[in-house]
Amino acid sequence: MDPVDIDAALATFTETWSPRLLASINDYDVKLVKVEGDFTWHSHEDTDELFLVLDGELTIALDGPEASDEVVLGPRQLYVIPRGVQHLPRARPGTSVLLLEPRGVVNTGDTGGPLTAETQPL
Amino acid sequence: MDPVDIDAALATFTETWSPRLLASINDYDVKLVKVEGDFTWHSHEDTDELFLVLDGELTIALDGPEASDEVVLGPRQLYVIPRGVQHLPRARPGTSVLLLEPRGVVNTGDTGGPLTAETQPL
DSSP states (O other), X not given: XXXXXXXHHHTTOOOBXXXXXXXXXXXXXXXXXXXXXXXXXXXXXXXXXXXXXXXXXXXXXXXXXXXXXXXXXXXXXXXXXXXXXXXEEEEEEEEEEEEEEETTOOTTTTTOSTTOOOOEEO | OOOXXXXXXXXXXXXXXXXXXXXXXXXXXXXEEEEEEEOOOBOOTTOOEEEEEEESOEEEEESOTTXXXXXXXXXXXXXXXXXXXXXXXXXXXXXXXXXXEETTOOTTTTTOSTTOOOOEEO
């Protein structure tokens, strides 16, 4: 493989909530995603999921809409959502995130719906 | 878990080639390491290994000392060393790297020696 430049990768697309595959390590994928506004409540029953913020600000609401738990992440801050935990990412404009999870994880988890997006190649 | 701030984590240690555990995702670990100068030639027979440069400049020589292959990574650039590939990381002063690999991988791989270091908690 060639080295991957995150900023060059960010310059190749504008769609939000549409992950791009940056690299694979064994059966795990590292993905790059631009995010803005609210995603959808969902969980992943079989896997943890790592968010590393690159730019902007990402808030991850946790434990469902009745709860008030959330974490707020800026650049160079990361968080792992444990498997089975309901979460809703929301972001300011201009936010980009690196995701790490096993290959084949669906972005909307057990919720599905119109925000479901296949991971795209760069 | 609490969110992890990479820069706060970097401020807690000065040792080079001594990885700190930042987070775990399933049976994978995300580690933070400060690097400077030459490491040692080694490979990991059973796993790929991801390097994401945070600060500074990391050169990864590849395929053994007789080869001239290398990749040079600056901040926000990443590379995956495939399993079994001999590699020697070398870095300018002030370089820090995020590593991703399965839990239990030894930093010096099949080479061992004095640079072998257990992953430390933050």
